[in-house]
Amino acid sequence: MTLEETTMKLNVNGSEHEIDVETEMPLLWALRDELDIRGPKFGCGIAQCGACTVFIDGEPVRSCSVTVGEVSGAVTTIEGLAADGRLHPVQQAWIDEQVAQCGYCQAGQVMTAIALLEAIPDPTDADIDNAMSGNLCRCGTYPRIRAAIKRAASATAGA
Amino acid sequence: MTMATLGKIARRTFLIGTGLVAGGLAVGYYYYRKPYPNPLEDELAEGEATFNPYVKIAPDNTITLIAPRAEMGQGVSTTLAALVAEELDVRLDQVIVEHGPAGHAYANTTMLEEGVPFPHFDESTVAELMRSGMAVAGKFLGLQGTGGSTSIVDGFYKMRQAGAAAREVLKLAAAKRLGAEPGSLWTSDGIVTDPASGTTFTYGELAQEAAALAPPAEIRLREKSEWKILGKPQARIDMRAKVTGAPIFGIDVRLPDMLFATLRMNPYRGGPIASLDDADAMKMRGVLKVVKVETGIANGYAVIADNTWRAFQAADAVKAEWGKGTYPPDSAGIRQALEAALKEGDASYGRDDGNVETAFADAPRERIVEADYGVPYLAHATMEPMNATARLKDGRLDIWAPNQMPTMVRQLAAAAVGIETADCFVHTTYLGGGFGRRGDVDYAIYAAIVASKTEGRPVQVTWTREEDMQQDMYRPAALGRFRARLGNDGLPVAVDMRIAAPSIIGSILPRYFPSISPIGPDKSITDGSANQPYTIANYRVGGIKAPVSIPVGFWRSVGNSFNGFFHEGFMDEIAVAGGLDPLELRRKLMAAYPTAVNVVDKVGAMSRWGEKLPPGTAKGFAFTLSFGTWVAQVVQVADVGGRIRIEKVWCAADPGQVMDPAIFEAQMMSGIVYGLSSAIGEEITFADGAAEQSNFHDYTPMRIHQCPQIEVGILETAHRMGGAGEPGTPPSIPALANAVHALTGKRIRSMPLSKEVEFL
Numbered sequence: 001m002t003l004e005e006t007t008m009k010l011n012v013n014g015s016e017h018e019i020d021v022e023t024e025m026p027l028l029w030a031l032r033d034e035l036d037i038r039g040p041k042f043g044c045g046i047a048q049c050g051a052c053t054v055f056i057d058g059e060p061v062r063s064c065s066v067t068v069g070e071v072s073g074a075v076t077t078i079e080g081l082a083a084d085g086r087l088h089p090v091q092q093a094w095i096d097e098q099v100a101q102c103g104y105c106q107a108g109q110v111m112t113a114i115a116l117l118e119a120i121p122d123p124t125d126a127d128i129d130n131a132m133s134g135n136l137c138r139c140g141t142y143p144r145i146r147a148a149i150k151r152a153a154s155a156t157a158g159a
Numbered sequence: 160m161t162m163a164t165l166g167k168i169a170r171r172t173f174l175i176g177t178g179l180v181a182g183g184l185a186v187g188y189y190y191y192r193k194p195y196p197n198p199l200e201d202e203l204a205e206g207e208a209t210f211n212p213y214v215k216i217a218p219d220n221t222i223t224l225i226a227p228r229a230e231m232g233q234g235v236s237t238t239l240a241a242l243v244a245e246e247l248d249v250r251l252d253q254v255i256v257e258h259g260p261a262g263h264a265y266a267n268t269t270m271l272e273e274g275v276p277f278p279h280f281d282e283s284t285v286a287e288l289m290r291s292g293m294a295v296a297g298k299f300l301g302l303q304g305t306g307g308s309t310s311i312v313d314g315f316y317k318m319r320q321a322g323a324a325a326r327e328v329l330k331l332a333a334a335k336r337l338g339a340e341p342g343s344l345w346t347s348d349g350i351v352t353d354p355a356s357g358t359t360f361t362y363g364e365l366a367q368e369a370a371a372l373a374p375p376a377e378i379r380l381r382e383k384s385e386w387k388i389l390g391k392p393q394a395r396i397d398m399r400a401k402v403t404g405a406p407i408f409g410i411d412v413r414l415p416d417m418l419f420a421t422l423r424m425n426p427y428r429g430g431p432i433a434s435l436d437d438a439d440a441m442k443m444r445g446v447l448k449v450v451k452v453e454t455g456i457a458n459g460y461a462v463i464a465d466n467t468w469r470a471f472q473a474a475d476a477v478k479a480e481w482g483k484g485t486y487p488p489d490s491a492g493i494r495q496a497l498e499a500a501l502k503e504g505d506a507s508y509g510r511d512d513g514n515v516e517t518a519f520a521d522a523p524r525e526r527i528v529e530a531d532y533g534v535p536y537l538a539h540a541t542m543e544p545m546n547a548t549a550r551l552k553d554g555r556l557d558i559w560a561p562n563q564m565p566t567m568v569r570q571l572a573a574a575a576v577g578i579e580t581a582d583c584f585v586h587t588t589y590l591g592g593g594f595g596r597r598g599d600v601d602y603a604i605y606a607a608i609v610a611s612k613t614e615g616r617p618v619q620v621t622w623t624r625e626e627d628m629q630q631d632m633y634r635p636a637a638l639g640r641f642r643a644r645l646g647n648d649g650l651p652v653a654v655d656m657r658i659a660a661p662s663i664i665g666s667i668l669p670r671y672f673p674s675i676s677p678i679g680p681d682k683s684i685t686d687g688s689a690n691q692p693y694t695i696a697n698y699r700v701g702g703i704k705a706p707v708s709i710p711v712g713f714w715r716s717v718g719n720s721f722n723g724f725f726h727e728g729f730m731d732e733i734a735v736a737g738g739l740d741p742l743e744l745r746r747k748l749m750a751a752y753p754t755a756v757n758v759v760d761k762v763g764a765m766s767r768w769g770e771k772l773p774p775g776t777a778k779g780f781a782f783t784l785s786f787g788t789w790v791a792q793v794v795q796v797a798d799v800g801g802r803i804r805i806e807k808v809w810c811a812a813d814p815g816q817v818m819d820p821a822i823f824e825a826q827m828m829s830g831i832v833y834g835l836s837s838a839i840g841e842e843i844t845f846a847d848g849a850a851e852q853s854n855f856h857d858y859t860p861m862r863i864h865q866c867p868q869i870e871v872g873i874l875e876t877a878h879r880m881g882g883a884g885e886p887g888t889p890p891s892i893p894a895l896a897n898a899v900h901a902l903t904g905k906r907i908r909s910m911p912l913s914k915e916v917e918f919l
C-alpha cells in the first residue's frame with residue numbers, strides 16, 4: 001500500500017488537511033478526534049438525531065453516517081460559519097430568541113436551519129417541521145427554534 | 160470524609176427520603192458551625208483576590224462569579240450570577256461565570272431539606288423542624304448537588320449575600336483611601352464613586368485591599384423594588400458559546416497526550432463478567448488495551464484506543480459472556496412482580512386523612528369509581544451521551560465530567576482508585592442535558608478506573624448511545640390501584656390510592672454506599688399523589704416498594720412524573736363520573752389553597768376553557784404541585800385523519816418569585832416537552848434480561864413536527880419560592896391523557912399512550 005492510499009485529503013472550513021485514517025471512519029470522528037474540530041457533536045451515531053450535522057458542498061449531512069472515504073467535496077462545520085468573527089444571521093437569531101438550553105443539539109440545529117433558509121428563504125410552519133424533524137432536542141427548545149427561524153427569515157428578507 | 164466514616168455516621172440514620180442521606184445530627188452540629196474553607200483560595204491567579212466562595216476580582220477588573228451548580232440547560236449559571244451581580248453592582252456582561260471547583264462550601268442544603276416526607280405546603284412545626292434538620296445534615300455531608308429544582312431557592316439568599324458582602328468591603332477599602340464614610344459612597348457597574356469629590360475607583364484597583372477587610376456583620380439585602388437585574392429577562396451567559404458549537408461539553412475536553420476509550424457493561428444489569436476474549440480487538444488499529452471495569456454498580460470492560468470510533472469498533476469485536484441479573488428477565492415478569500407488590504406489599508402512607516376503610520365499607524356500588532394505572536421504565540436519553548475524562552498521575556486524580564454531584568464524584572472516584580478524597584479534583588463541564596441522569600456518578604467512577612490503567616495518561620471515556628440507553632438508571636416503572644367514593648354532589652368523599660414502584664433511594668444507596676441500608680419509606684413513590692393540596696374527607700395514599708433490582712434513578716420530577724399522571728388522570732375520571740367540570744372539581748377540592756385556585760383560574764382564562772371547540776378537537780386539564788411550584792395545564796388535541804395532533808398547551812405556574820421570567824418560561828416549555836415526549840412514545844422494555852431499546856430509532860423522543868405551541872403564564876403569589884426545572888413535567892402527561900379521553904372517549908391508563916392511539 002502506498003502512502004497516497006492511506007493518507008486522505010479533507011477540505012474543512014477552507015483549509016486542506018491530510019489525515020491518515022481508515023476510509024470507513026465516519027467523518028464525525030475524523031473531525032473530532034483527528035482534526036480537533038469539535039463543533040459537530042456525537043448524539044446517536046446512526047443518523048437519527050442531527051447533532052453531528054455539517055455541510056458537504058453546502059448540503060447538510062449527518063457526519064456520523066458518512067465515511068471519510070465517501071467525502072469528495074468541501075466540508076463546512078459550525079466553526080466555519082462566522083465570517084471575520086461575525087455571527088451568521090441564523091446564529092444571531094438564535095441569540096435574539098434565546099433558543100439554547102443545554103445547547104448540545106444546537107450546532108446541528110443551526111446548521112440544518114441555515115440549509116433550510118438557503119433552500120426556502122421564507123419557510124412555512126410545515127417547511128420548518130419538514131426540514132428540522134431530523135434534529136432531536138431533548139431540552140424541548142422546539143418552540144423557540146421555530147421563532148428563531150422565522151426571525152432569521154424576516155431579517156434576511158428585510159436586508 | 161472517607162467512605163468508612165460516612166458509613167459509620169449514617170448507620171445512625173433516622174430517615175431517608177429522596178434527598179439522599181440524613182443523620183448524625185448531634186455529631187454534625189460541630190462541623191456545621193465550623194465554616195468550610197473557601198475553595199477559591201487555592202486557585203487564585205497572580206494579583207487576584209477572593210472575597211468569599213462566590214466572588215473573585217483581578218486587578219485588570221476581571222470579575223469572576225462562581226455559580227456552583229451544574230448548567231444542564233436550565234439557565235442556572237445566568238440566574239445565580241444575576242443574584243450576585245444584583246448586590247455587587249456589576250452588569251452581567253461585565254462578569255465571567257464559572258462553575259468552580261467541587262467544594263463543601265457549595266453544599267446544596269435546599270435539596271436535602273426537600274427530601275423530608277412532608278408536603279410542601281405543610282408548615283407545621285414538625286415539618287419546619289425536619290426541614291431545618293435536613294439542611295444541617297446537608298451541610299454536614301457537604302453535598303454539592305444540582306437536583307430537585309432547588310438551585311435558585313438555595314442560592315436566593317446565599318448568592319445575594321455574597322455579592323453584598325464583597326460590595327461592602329470594596330466600599331470600605333475606598334473609604335479608607337479617601338478618609339470618607341463608607342456609607343457616603345456609591346457603587347455601580349464595577350466602580351466605587353465618591354460623589355463629594357468625584358473620585359472613582361474600579362473594583363480591580365481596590366480588590367487586594369478590600370479582600371483583607373472584614374465585611375460588616377449586618378448587611379441589608381435590597382428590596383425587590385430596588386432590583387435592576389433580578390425579575391427581568393437576561394441574556395443567558397452561555398448562549399453565544401452554544402450557538403457557535405464551542406467545545407464546552409464533557410466530550411469536548413482535550414488534554415495533551417489524551418487517549419480515547421469506550422465501555423461495554425453487562426447488559427444483564429448488575430451481573431458479573433463470565434468470560435472475555437479480546438484477541439480480535441487487540442489486533443485492531445489504534446487499540447492499546449482492553450481492561451476490566453468491575454464495580455458494585457456494574458461489571459464490564461473498557462477498550463482504550465487513540466480515537467473514539469476505533470474504541471467503539473474494537474469494543475464490538477471483544478467476545479464477552481455475561482452472568483445474569485437478579486430481576487425477572489422480561490417485561491411480563493417485571494409486571495408480575497409489581498402487581499404482587501401492589502396487591503400484597505406493605506404500604507407506608509404518605510397521607511391518611513379520615514377513615515378510608517369505613518368510608519368504603521358501606522358505599523353503594525354505583526357511587527364507586529375504580530381504576531388501575533401503570534407506567535413503564537423510561538430512559539433519560541440526554542443528548543450528550545454519558546462520558547467523563549480522567550487522569551491519575553502521581554497520586555492525584557483529576558476528573559472532567561458533566562455531572563450534577565461533584566462532591567460525590569470526588570469521594571467515590573477517589574475511593575475507586577484507592578486515593579484520598581483530598582487528592583481528587585473535579586472539573587465540572589457544561590452538561591449536554593442532565594434530567595437527573597447525571598445525579599448518578601457511575602460514568603465518573605468508571606473513567607477513574609480506566610485512568611488507573613493508562614500509566615498517567617489522560618483518557619476520555621465516551622459511551623455509545625446504545626450503552627447510554629442500556630446502562631441508564633431508569634425512571635422506575637410503577638403501578639397504581641385507585642378507588643373513590645362519590646357523594647351526592649359528585650365530589651369525592653373518599654379516595655384511596657395504592658402505588659407500587661421500585662425504590663429509587665433503595666437502588667442508589669447500595670450502588671454507591673453499600674454500608675448504608677435504606678430504611679423507612681421512600682417518599683418518592685407517592686410524590687405527586689400524597690402531597691397534593693386537595694381536601695377530601697377520607698384520603699389515603701400508600702406507597703409500596705416493589706422488589707425489582709433493575710437500576711433506577713432520578714428522572715426529571717422523579718415520583719411526580721408518574722404520580723402526576725396517576726392522581727390527575729384519576730381526578731379526571733372522578734370529574735366525569737360525578738358529572739363535574741374538571742376545573743370546577745379542582746376549585747372545590749383545592750379551595751383551601753388559593754394559590755392552587757389561582758393557577759386553575761389563570762389557565763382556564765388563558766385557554767378559554769369551556770368555550771365551544773371546532774369538531775374533532777378537545778381539551779384536557781391537570782394540576783400538580785411539585786418542587787414548590789403550583790402548575791396547572793390545559794392540552795388541546797385534534798383528530799387528523801384518525802391520528803392525534805397535540806396542538807397547543809397552556810401552562811399557568813406560580814413559583815412564588817421568578818428571578819428570570821424568560822428562563823422560567825423556557826424551563827416550563829422544556830418540562831412540558833419532556834413530559835409529552837414520554838407520553839407519546841417512550842418506553843424501556845426488557846427481554847432475555849436486557850433492555851430492548853438501544854437508540855433513537857426504537858426509543859423515540861418528541862420531534863419538532865410533534866411539538867405543540869406552548870403558552871406560559873406566570874403568577875407570583877405563593878409565599879414560598881419554588882423551582883423551575885421540573886414542575887412543568889408532571890401535569891403535562893395527564894393533561895394530554897385527559898384530552899385524548901375527551902377527544903376519543905378512550906380512557907388510557909397505561910403509558911405510553913401510543914400503545915392505544917396514534918400520534919402524528
Ligand code: FES
Pocket residue numbers: 041042043044045046047048049050051052053062063064065
Ligand atoms: S450523531 Fe449523527 S445523527 Fe446523531
Ligand code: FES
Pocket residue numbers: 100101102103104105106136137138139140141232542591592
Ligand atoms: S438544547 Fe439541550 S438537547 Fe437541545
